[in-house]
Amino acid sequence: MAYHLLQRDQAGAAKLAHALGEALHRLRHCVRCNTFTEDEICQRCANPQRDGRLLCVVEMPADLAMIEQTHAYDGLYYVLMGRLSPLDGIGPRELRMDKLLARATDGVVEEVVLATNFTNEGEATAHMISSLLGARGVRVSRLSRGVPVGGELEHTDSGTIAQALVERRPV
Amino acid sequence: MAYHLLQRDQAGAAKLAHALGEALHRLRHCVRCNTFTEDEICQRCANPQRDGRLLCVVEMPADLAMIEQTHAYDGLYYVLMGRLSPLDGIGPRELRMDKLLARATDGVVEEVVLATNFTNEGEATAHMISSLLGARGVRVSRLSRGVPVGGELEHTDSGTIAQALVERRPV
Numbered sequence A, B: 001m002a003y004h005l006l007q008r009d010q011a012g013a014a015k016l017a018h019a020l021g022e023a024l025h026r027l028r029h030c031v032r033c034n035t036f037t038e039d040e041i042c043q044r045c046a047n048p049q050r051d052g053r054l055l056c057v058v059e060m061p062a063d064l065a066m067i068e069q070t071h072a073y074d075g076l077y078y079v080l081m082g083r084l085s086p087l088d089g090i091g092p093r094e095l096r097m098d099k100l101l102a103r104a105t106d107g108v109v110e111e112v113v114l115a116t117n118f119t120n121e122g123e124a125t126a127h128m129i130s131s132l133l134g135a136r137g138v139r140v141s142r143l144s145r146g147v148p149v150g151g152e153l154e155h156t157d158s159g160t161i162a163q164a165l166v167e168r169r170p171v
Helices: A002-008 A010-026 A061-070 A097-104 A120-135 A158-166 B002-008 B010-026 B061-070 B097-104 B120-135 B158-166
Strands: A051-058 A075-079 A111-114 A139-142 B051-058 B075-079 B111-114 B139-142
Touching: A002 A010, A051 A061, A051 A097, A061 A075, A061 B158, A075 A097, A097 A120, A111 A120, A120 A139, A158 B061, B002 B010, B051 B061, B051 B097, B061 B075, B075 B097, B097 B120, B111 B120, B120 B139
Parallel strands: A051 A075, A051 A111, A111 A139, B051 B075, B051 B111, B111 B139
Antiparallel strands: none
C-alpha cells in the first residue's frame, strides 16, 4: 500500500498522512469501555437504549464490530485492546485488568459475556478474567463453542466436534 | 474416475466392478444402528465396551466416522442413512422413524444425542426427531452450535456469532 501511494497517488498519501496525524491527536480511550473515541465517553456507552446489565468483553474494536453486525446483542462492551500474550510481554497489568474489574463491579452489570477469540491466547485471557470476576461474585458466561451454523460434520475438524459433543445441550 | 479407469487402468476397473458387486451382495443394514455391515449386528453395536446408555443419531456413515475420529464418544450410534428432504420425497416414513423410535426406547438408552448436520435439512431432521422422542419421554440433546475451536470472531460469520451469543454458557 505504501509503494502504491508513493508512486501512483501522492495526493492520497498526503490525505492519509493528515488523517492519521489528526486521529493520533484526537482519539483516546473511552473511560467506560476502553475503545477508541473522540469523546470522554463513546456514543455506544452514552446510549441509554442499551442494556447496561450485560457487559461483553472483546479483544479488539474489530471484534466489537463483528458482534454489532449480528444485531443479536444490545448490551454494552469492554474492549481489552489486546489479549494475554506472555511472549510479547502482555500480562494482566498491560491489559489493565484493574479497569475492567472496576467497570464490571459498578453495581449495574449483572452478567459479563466473555467474547475473546477461541485461540489459545483468547482462551487463556477468558480463563483469567473469569477467575478474577468469579472471585468477586460477578456472573460470567462465555460464547458457545461448537459446529458453525450451516456446518456439516464431514467438513468440521475433530477438535470442534469433540467440543460440540462435550458441550451438547438438552433439547 | 470412470474415464481414467477405462483408459489407463482396466485391471483396476475390473477389480472395482468385482468389489462393488460383492458389496452389493454382502452388505446389509445393522438391525440395531442401521449402518452398513456384513453381519446381522455390526461390530460396534456388538462391542460390550461401548456405553449403551448414549445413542448418537447421525445422517450418514461418514458422519459416524468423523465422530469416532474425535475419540471423545464411547456410546452407540443410529445412522439415518439420509435426512428430511421433502423436495426429494424423503419424509419421516422413508427415514424409518419407527425403527429409530423402537431403538431409542429399548429401556437401556438414557440419552439421545442428535448429531445431524447444521444445515437446514439437518436441523429440520433434528427437530422432528426431538419432537417424536420428547413425546415418548426420552432425554434428547443436540451438539452445541457456536464458534469453532481455534476460531477468531473477525473471521466468523454473523449467524454463528449470533447463535454463540444466544447459546452462551455460564463459566
